[in-house]
Amino acid sequence: MLYKYKDIDRHVEIDCDVCVVGSGAGGAVASKELAEAGLNVVLVEEGGYFTTKDFKVDDTIWSTSNLYRDGGASIIMGKPSVMLSEGRCVGGSTTINGAMCWRTPGKVFKRWQWERGLYDITTNNMEPYFTKVEETIHAKSILPEAKNQDSELLRLGAEKLGYRYRANIRSQDHCVGANMCITGCPTGAKHSTLVNYIPAFLNHGGELFTNCRVHRVKTKRGKVTGVTGWFVDPQTKEKKYKLTVKSPIVIVSGGAVQTPALLKKSGIRDEKSLLGKNLLVHPNMKVVAAFEEAVNAWQGVNQGYQITEFQEEGLLMGVNFTSPGVLALAMPLEGNQMLRVLKKEFHHLVMGGALIEDTGSGTVYVGPFDTVVPTYQLNEHDFRQCIRGAALLTEVFFAAGAKKCYLPFTGMHEIRSPDDIPKIFQLKLKPAELELLTVHVMGTVPMGSQAHNSVLNSYGAFHNVKGLYVADASVFPTSIGVNPQVTIMALATRTAEYIANRST
Numbered sequence: 001m002l003y004k005y006k007d008i009d010r011h012v013e014i015d016c017d018v019c020v021v022g023s024g025a026g027g028a029v030a031s032k033e034l035a036e037a038g039l040n041v042v043l044v045e046e047g048g049y050f051t052t053k054d055f056k057v058d059d060t061i062w063s064t065s066n067l068y069r070d071g072g073a074s075i076i077m078g079k080p081s082v083m084l085s086e087g088r089c090v091g092g093s094t095t096i097n098g099a100m101c102w103r104t105p106g107k108v109f110k111r112w113q114w115e116r117g118l119y120d121i122t123t124n125n126m127e128p129y130f131t132k133v134e135e136t137i138h139a140k141s142i143l144p145e146a147k148n149q150d151s152e153l154l155r156l157g158a159e160k161l162g163y164r165y166r167a168n169i170r171s172q173d174h175c176v177g178a179n180m181c182i183t184g185c186p187t188g189a190k191h192s193t194l195v196n197y198i199p200a201f202l203n204h205g206g207e208l209f210t211n212c213r214v215h216r217v218k219t220k221r222g223k224v225t226g227v228t229g230w231f232v233d234p235q236t237k238e239k240k241y242k243l244t245v246k247s248p249i250v251i252v253s254g255g256a257v258q259t260p261a262l263l264k265k266s267g268i269r270d271e272k273s274l275l276g277k278n279l280l281v282h283p284n285m286k287v288v289a290a291f292e293e294a295v296n297a298w299q300g301v302n303q304g305y306q307i308t309e310f311q312e313e314g315l316l317m318g319v320n321f322t323s324p325g326v327l328a329l330a331m332p333l334e335g336n337q338m339l340r341v342l343k344k345e346f347h348h349l350v351m352g353g354a355l356i357e358d359t360g361s362g363t364v365y366v367g368p369f370d371t372v373v374p375t376y377q378l379n380e381h382d383f384r385q386c387i388r389g390a391a392l393l394t395e396v397f398f399a400a401g402a403k404k405c406y407l408p409f410t411g412m413h414e415i416r417s418p419d420d421i422p423k424i425f426q427l428k429l430k431p432a433e434l435e436l437l438t439v440h441v442m443g444t445v446p447m448g449s450q451a452h453n454s455v456l457n458s459y460g461a462f463h464n465v466k467g468l469y470v471a472d473a474s475v476f477p478t479s480i481g482v483n484p485q486v487t488i489m490a491l492a493t494r495t496a497e498y499i500a501n502r503s504t
């Protein structure tokens with residue numbers, strides 16, 4: 001049963017077998033698997049419920065205000081601060097993500113084994129969970145005709161330089177290349193959890209409460225007992241009615257910033273105070289290139305390819321073109337200068353991103369009045385990787401024929417020739433002068449074999465609170481260096497199977 005805000009006219013009290021907080025990559029998957037296993041599941045989502053027909057073509061303002069937290073521009077404080085975009089709606093960030101699918105690289109699982117004692121999470125053991133997820137979200141290659149020209153330019157540049165690349169696998173069926181993945185797919189081709197796991201969850205008798213922010217996870221004598229939250233009026237943002245869920249099992253799946261914040265506010269503590277630390281962000285450097293001919297990168301699906309040549313070294317590169325507003329955020333220009341470039345060059349622009357597998361980390365703090373304050377410290381290694389990523393992208397774009405590139409550095413906005421790339425390294429750049437974005441937060445409630453090196457066991461269960469689990473990107477002990485949705489979903493499937501086996 002689906003409850004929208006308008007369906008709630010009083011305080012609600014409900015009992016269930018499992019309560020799940022958050023309906024994104026982790027929460028929707030865990031909820032569906034458990035409801036399918038016959039458990040009585042209540043799923044609580046802070047954001048609203050929207051469907052394909054609500055997703056408006058060319059209305060970034062509607063999308064950012066209804067589907068994203070903080071209008072898509074949350075800030076992770078630091079030097080530099082990092083702009084974070086994440087979903088706050090049914091389907092969570094999967095409703096607004098780019099649909100790219102990657103299995104966790106084997107080297108990452110190996111690291112988790114030898115650093116954290118996670119011996120039971122291996123490429124072989126995870127195979128059935130990956131397969132199940134990929135089948136459910138229709139992970140496959142996109143139709144050649146759906147790809148857009150900026151993807152082809154990335155491929156061309158990579159080929160000219162002899163760099164390896166891969167044609168992306170994406171969670172979609174019959175994608176026609178509307179290129180609106182991140183504002184809500186208007187054709188339903190994208191298989192976010194909104195269009196597969198959530199309907200299946202409801203069909204299996206699950207109860208979904210929307211527009212309800214969970215404020216506390218309740219525990220008594222080392223056991224979880226449920227959650228409390230408030231239904232919030234989507235227009236006025238006023239707290240209206242209270243939700244009380246009594247449940248012997250709670251799975252928190254609010255994403256790697258909100259999950260540790262909720263747990264901390266609830267008074268949950270772990271042996272070594274690791275909760276909320278180890279915030280990982282896959283810092284993303286954007287380079288915008290201008291080509292002589294019109295590219296019309298807004299047509300066709302972006303991110304057709306990713307350059308994998310430097311993946312082992314922690315760098316993955318791709319192109320992703322979006323609306324003018326989002327593009328403007330990625331360029332180091334302001335005011336009239338920005339307006340002039342967008343007016344004159346919009347159809348000629350290509351935006352590339354370098355994803356850094358980070359080795360530094362941050363912390364999620366909670367402040368007064370339900371505020372959440374994430375912080376991040378870019379370390380020297382990752383700072384160098386950011387500069388290298390920008391330089392490599394610039395090289396690829398010039399190889400593909402770009403006439404100039406806009407760089408994400410204060411003090412060096414554009415270069416017009418590949419011969420100028422070495423000048424990047426002459427700049428006395430400081431970390432605070434980089435413009436960084438992230439759409440991948442991870443790592444704040446890490447798994448491990450022991451309470452002295454982790455908060456959760458390998459199934460996402462708290463070492464020290466019975467019945468309390470996490471199933472979202474928070475559980476990663478380290479960065480994974482690739483787009484994370486499939487890893488989150490596969491681990492959530494495994495967590496749900498573990499809970500179902502112990503409960504039924």
Ligand SMILES: Cc1cc2nc3c(=O)[nH]c(=O)nc-3n(C[C@H](O)[C@H](O)[C@H](O)COP(=O)(O)OP(=O)(O)OC[C@H]3O[C@@H](n4cnc5c(N)ncnc54)[C@H](O)[C@@H]3O)c2cc1C
Nearest residue numbers: 022024026046092093098099100214254472473483484485
């Ligand atoms: C623009 C964008 C593009 C991306 N592109 C890709 C891509 O191409 N491929 C890929 O693999 N990944 C991509 N990602 C990342 C991927 O979508 C996320 O890593 C993944 O969805 C995170 O899953 P999660 O379960 O941790 O959190 P989310 O999916 O973010 O879900 C968390 C949910 O919990 C809810 N919530 C939080 N706190 C509370 C609370 N207290 N009470 C109730 N509900 C709460 C939130 O509203 C949200 O709906 C992208 C992300 C974005 C934003």
